[in-house]
Amino acid sequence: MTENAPHFMPTFADIVAYSDKMHALLDTAQKFALLNAPLLIQGETGTGKDLLAKACHQHSERRAHKFIAVNCAGLPSEDAESEMFGQAKGDKTSIGFFEYAEGGTVLLDGVAELSLPLQAKLLRFLTDGTFRRVGEEQEHYADVRVICTTQQSLQYAVQQGKFRDDLFHRLNVLTLDMPPLRERQPDIQPLTELFIRQISQKLAILPPQFTPELMAYLQHYPWPGNVRELYNALYRACSLAEHQQLTIQGLNLVENSAPLSMERQSFSLDLFAQKTLEQIMADYEQQVLSAFYKKYPSTRKLAQRLGVSHTAIANKLKAYGIGK
Template identity: 65%
Template sequence: MTTSKNTDPFAQIVSQNPRMQEVIEKAKKFALLDAPLLIQGETGTGKEVIAKACHDFSERRDHTFLAVNCAGIPGEDAETEMFGRRNKDGEFIGFFEYADGGTVLLDGVEELPLTLQAKLLRFLSDGTFRRVGEEEEHYANVRVICTAQQPLQHYVEQGKMRNDLFHRLNVLSLTLPLLRERQEDIALLSHQFIQEISEKLGIFPPHLDEHLLRYLQDYPWPGNLRELYNALYRACSLCQNNRLKIEDLGLAPQNSHGQETASFIDEFITEGSTLDEMVGRFEAAVLHKFYAKYPSSRKLATRLGVSHTAIANKLRQYGIGKS
């Protein structure tokens, strides 16, 4: 399906979250370029949706958009799948050549074998490649978009990603926020998904009441947008009397203790803080609490199981106790 130049494909990506809105604005700018684009984010955060919107927003919109699951490419045939092959049995076109003029999405680029990463790096440099079994060079005009679930540097450190390919890809990059970091978007997304699901099921959109909406907003969503969509699909399929029910979502029971722990940790986290700074704030809070009950450095040291000198230094460091 082609997209009209007068249509904004990003309009379908609803968000009131500042971080997500910033991602969308960057994506619109990056969409107009031909350099490789890297989209990072946990599973289910919408990486392929952003990639497709970038394609539809670009001048390549009338050409092929091909999504390739790198983990699903058979190792022995990976180079053939990517660049094609010529032998006595004939000619096989690889996916880059097939998508000439369009966009190729390499989903899970870190899953490519290191040997193939070297060949991908060369292709990204000038668009040229050789089919397996022949010496002739070919050219394909393709925009390459890559996705990864974790920052690529992580895979470099693990030895799964070439350092030179990492630097080639880590120029135009987007990092998608988790759904639980976009709580203000839960209602918007839920209504959007319910509308889409209802059209697929041929039913009237069921009612989403405030109680169920609060439940959705409080749920941690480890599977992000995909998990929200699937839960609502299940609930819409089972709904009666045009009302959605929590039990029909099929979600695991929420761990209130885990939520309290996360909320507790959030008290010590601020934007841009280092680990040492956050640990320091937690340590100071503990010392303040116990010093109220043990207002003596020796008693406090005994209670916390550390030396008197260490406690005295900590109290002095955080300005706790007598000045």
């Protein structure tokens, strides 16, 4: 779920952005939206990459034309090329989604899922807009803006031999990095209020209320599933609300879930995207402190439990916005 209602093409004004990171992101996105070069939007699952792509389309001069979203992982391998570029077979000719979106925007969601042969054909198309339908020698041209999204590091995929180096450098020019929800604390309450209104309309109920304790819980939860997980948790809680009151139990969130969990057997560098070691350690430290603070809500007790000074703990809690 994104931050917009179904069948609604959002603008930048529809994106919740009270945090500094989202303010900076939208400032850059509005400038990139006016250009025609390929745009790459990176971010963890559930951060709203598709929402940002739609807003970029709506802000561009292509807004009156089609916006086509394609799930790259869902393209059937045997028909993927004809889906993209069309096919000529005997007297029958079909067009692909690039040709269909003439004048508009094509969103390639999960571009890293494309096969290497398709990546080569995409690179050629991005270079000059030309392509050939499957079964034809004639060249065609389509005027579309291509936006790609990925939740994994393309640079890491290049190192693994799963993504073409030349395509990576073609895409890695205009890039936008969606911050995870755990780095958007000022956005959590307005997102919660927005989602409760949307969900209540869907369920045909009065909007439930929430306590300061529940909001504090939402703000300290690490949100491995990001904005999508917040929406889904609130949907469940609204469905179970009694006396128009949301409860923490109704959210049904897993206490020990964390996107940087070192206990996972399938530990993957893809989890860290383009982050530096300092950013990775800061993210994990914040999650650890958030979890411990729920059990040790006193800074002195928490400092004693973790074996550090009271001053050090107090400074870290303040820096991460944990507690009062």
